[in-house]
Amino acid sequence: MSETNSLLEAYKQTKFQLAGHGKRDVQILKEALQAYEGHQESDIYGKGKIIEDFQSKMATFLGKEAAVFFPSGTMAQQIALRIWCDEKNLKKVAYHPLSHLEIHEEDGLKKLHQIETILLGEKSRIIELDDVINIHEEIACLLLELPQREIGGQLPDYKTLEEISIYCRGKGIKLHLDGARLLEILPYYQKSAEEVCSLFDSVYVSVYKGIGGIAGAILAGDQEFTEKSKVWKRRHGGDLISLYPYIISADYYFEQRFQKMAQYHEEAKELAGLYNMCEMISTMPIKPVSNMFHVHFNAPIEKVKSILVGIFNETGIGLTSYLRETSEEACHYEVSMGDLYSSVPKGKVKQVFAMLNQRMKDI
Amino acid sequence: MSETNSLLEAYKQTKFQLAGHGKRDVQILKEALQAYEGHQESDIYGKGKIIEDFQSKMATFLGKEAAVFFPSGTMAQQIALRIWCDEKNLKKVAYHPLSHLEIHEEDGLKKLHQIETILLGEKSRIIELDDVINIHEEIACLLLELPQREIGGQLPDYKTLEEISIYCRGKGIKLHLDGARLLEILPYYQKSAEEVCSLFDSVYVSVYKGIGGIAGAILAGDQEFTEKSKVWKRRHGGDLISLYPYIISADYYFEQRFQKMAQYHEEAKELAGLYNMCEMISTMPIKPVSNMFHVHFNAPIEKVKSILVGIFNETGIGLTSYLRETSEEACHYEVSMGDLYSSVPKGKVKQVFAMLNQRMKDI
Numbered sequence: 001m002s003e004t005n006s007l008l009e010a011y012k013q014t015k016f017q018l019a020g021h022g023k024r025d026v027q028i029l030k031e032a033l034q035a036y037e038g039h040q041e042s043d044i045y046g047k048g049k050i051i052e053d054f055q056s057k058m059a060t061f062l063g064k065e066a067a068v069f070f071p072s073g074t075m076a077q078q079i080a081l082r083i084w085c086d087e088k089n090l091k092k093v094a095y096h097p098l099s100h101l102e103i104h105e106e107d108g109l110k111k112l113h114q115i116e117t118i119l120l121g122e123k124s125r126i127i128e129l130d131d132v133i134n135i136h137e138e139i140a141c142l143l144l145e146l147p148q149r150e151i152g153g154q155l156p157d158y159k160t161l162e163e164i165s166i167y168c169r170g171k172g173i174k175l176h177l178d179g180a181r182l183l184e185i186l187p188y189y190q191k192s193a194e195e196v197c198s199l200f201d202s203v204y205v206s207v208y209k210g211i212g213g214i215a216g217a218i219l220a221g222d223q224e225f226t227e228k229s230k231v232w233k234r235r236h237g238g239d240l241i242s243l244y245p246y247i248i249s250a251d252y253y254f255e256q257r258f259q260k261m262a263q264y265h266e267e268a269k270e271l272a273g274l275y276n277m278c279e280m281i282s283t284m285p286i287k288p289v290s291n292m293f294h295v296h297f298n299a300p301i302e303k304v305k306s307i308l309v310g311i312f313n314e315t316g317i318g319l320t321s322y323l324r325e326t327s328e329e330a331c332h333y334e335v336s337m338g339d340l341y342s343s344v345p346k347g348k349v350k351q352v353f354a355m356l357n358q359r360m361k362d363i
Numbered sequence: 364m365s366e367t368n369s370l371l372e373a374y375k376q377t378k379f380q381l382a383g384h385g386k387r388d389v390q391i392l393k394e395a396l397q398a399y400e401g402h403q404e405s406d407i408y409g410k411g412k413i414i415e416d417f418q419s420k421m422a423t424f425l426g427k428e429a430a431v432f433f434p435s436g437t438m439a440q441q442i443a444l445r446i447w448c449d450e451k452n453l454k455k456v457a458y459h460p461l462s463h464l465e466i467h468e469e470d471g472l473k474k475l476h477q478i479e480t481i482l483l484g485e486k487s488r489i490i491e492l493d494d495v496i497n498i499h500e501e502i503a504c505l506l507l508e509l510p511q512r513e514i515g516g517q518l519p520d521y522k523t524l525e526e527i528s529i530y531c532r533g534k535g536i537k538l539h540l541d542g543a544r545l546l547e548i549l550p551y552y553q554k555s556a557e558e559v560c561s562l563f564d565s566v567y568v569s570v571y572k573g574i575g576g577i578a579g580a581i582l583a584g585d586q587e588f589t590e591k592s593k594v595w596k597r598r599h600g601g602d603l604i605s606l607y608p609y610i611i612s613a614d615y616y617f618e619q620r621f622q623k624m625a626q627y628h629e630e631a632k633e634l635a636g637l638y639n640m641c642e643m644i645s646t647m648p649i650k651p652v653s654n655m656f657h658v659h660f661n662a663p664i665e666k667v668k669s670i671l672v673g674i675f676n677e678t679g680i681g682l683t684s685y686l687r688e689t690s691e692e693a694c695h696y697e698v699s700m701g702d703l704y705s706s707v708p709k710g711k712v713k714q715v716f717a718m719l720n721q722r723m724k725d726i
Contacts, residue, residue, distance in 0.1 A: 024405040024604075024605065025401060025402055026607065029607075030396055030401050033392065033393055033396065038388060038390030038393050039389070040389045041388050042389065070600070075599065078600065105597060105598060106594050107598065111598055112475045112476070112598055113475070214605045214607075215603040215606070235469045235470065235471030236471065236599050237433070237468075237599055237601060239437070241387075241571060241578050243578070245392055245577065
């Protein structure tokens with residue numbers, strides 16, 4: 001076993017894990033299919049009951065005219081921005097410096113669509129109204145990611161969102177929602193998906209994060225927009241003859257989990273609280289606004305790794321499968337709450353954090 | 364029931380169908396998963412046992428250094444051409460006027476990659492060596508589709524293929540194989556996949572045509588090429604967190620069917636022979652060179668439809684689910700042989716073609 005993987009291996013051996021829905025294994029698909037009749041016909045290139053029913057269900061849920069199922073959010077969002085750029089005949093958009101499109105997509109937006117980007121605000125904080133007002137170039141579209149994942153899942157005030165929406169409409173700037181984790185923020189805002197989406201012209205939602213499906217995304221907007229998105233979906237190679245394995249599982253886990261987001265949020269606040277009581281550990285945000293947060297250790301990665309491996313082995317409880325170096329003296333990881341947390345005995349959880357606190361003190 | 368769909372509805376009611384592997388329903392996935400252990404971990408963004416094992420199996424099968432699993436052939440092939448264009452710093456390729464990229468992809472190659480295309484030869488026939496020699500512009504890549512699907516699945520002589528390959532290598536033109544139906548032509552050429560692929564720099568193979576999987580494609584070539592293709596796969600939005608539903612079923616049905624291609628080819632010749640004995644009906648090609656052919660009727664579509672619906676209802680045997688108008692006086696459809704043909708009683712087949720011949724005479 002290599003040193004690098006020892007944390008992952010120790011994590012895999014634990015009996016309980018505090019974050020997530022559990023292993024991403026084939027059983028997830030098997031379970032979703034179990035209730036499904038084998039004679040149900042496949043979707044064929046975007047047509048058929050399986051895909052049309054789910055799309056119209058999601059359109060209703062999001063309060064949009066229409067929705068399209070995509071194999072990935074990467075594809076869906078590039079296409080959304082392309083459509084808005086083409087409409088305005090201006091290939092320029094703005095988003096956060098740590099947007100998924102900027103750091104995780106190998107520059108697909110630029111290489112495939114020749115769209116220029118303006119990085120708004122600063123890496124370390126969310127976009128505010130002033131950032132938007134201070135854009136001194138014309139743009140076709142502003143993309144907001146709610147919550148801002150790379151900084152632990154932070155959110156603007158709802159009032160700020162409304163103001164940005166009004167401002168953009170006034171200026172003829174399309175507003176696109178990167179709602180990969182849209183469902184996960186609804187309990188904090190105390191709003192319906194429809195209310196949040198009404199502020200945006202187009203919306204992307206992932207089906208495999210809080211929902212816990214296998215892969216896939218929904219892109220929603222008005223009919224003209226979604227029809228155009230289907231043409232681009234074909235161009236990208238995303239108009240698969242059959243998408244049903246993803247759709248069936250998306251629908252199955254959506255039904256199981258869309259009403260559990262408030263529970264995940266409460267649990268995220270509870271767990272973040274436990275982390276924040278430990279020496280040299282803090283969470284970002286301090287008080288989570290969704291099911292996610294980042295855990296920051298003010299200590300070198302190798303020391304933290306060795307403490308975590310020890311705790312996993314001794315208690316049978318896993319906190320994380322990986323650690324990332326923030327600097328020579330700090331490291332961090334991401335936590336997203338799911339089905340698992342509620343099944344871990346509370347006493348065990350307390351024991352783990354008492355140990356973690358003690359060992360961080362002893363560094 | 365609308366008039367337009369009456370053929371499809373009658374087809375769906377038949378007990379036996381002569382072409383294909385059977386219905387594209389959810390059972391196809393359920394069956395492939397049945398033998399699969401639930402605890403097997405998902406592939407994660409192109410990594411993991413499920414995807415790596417299948418990719419390396421396909422690389423070996425095709426005789427290439429490496430292979431990459433893609434969600435679709437549309438994505439895989441645009442990317443292959445883009446890589447070859449970038450390598451030569453020349454955005455120009457050549458292919459058949461009825462190439463999938465030209466007529467079925469909403470111009471993705473042009474809209475996403477700004478690649479110019481030269482349409483080689485004529486719509487009604489396959490590309491010959493002279494067509495290649497007579498290209499008077501420099502091109503980065505030539506794409507050959509084997510068999511040429513839109514004209515019934517036709518093939519050049521193997522010698523022509525070898526000559527085109529030698530010519531392209533001499534001229535520094537990359538040769539890409541659209542082998543959506545590569546396995547299906549091996550019995551006719553009496554060659555291994557490896558032998559055919561050795562003539563090409565890059566190869567795409569579909570996993571849901573003759574193989575009968577759910578969706579997906581393999582792109583193979585040398586290591587440098589496939590590594591680049593993974594970067595473009597991410598840009599296109601095809602680097603899904605989990606592709607295993609497609610990979611597991613591709614592997615399952617590959618094992619079941621890759622040795623049945625000779626059977627499908629023999630059956631295609633037999634069935635084409637039966638069609639060709641009917642009045643005003645001919646197949647393209649007359650003698651199939653793969654598992655596929657087109658059936659052409661020298662009669663107006665409405666008359667043919669009414670004859671077919673009658674025969675389906677009376678015999679319980681379905682020949683096709685659709686008809687396409689060729690001209691006011693002619694129509695056609697495509698036939699691809701699969702698992703179903705061998706289970707239809709021979710006597711029933713003869714009866715159907717006797718009826719078809721008689722009714723075409725009586726028009």
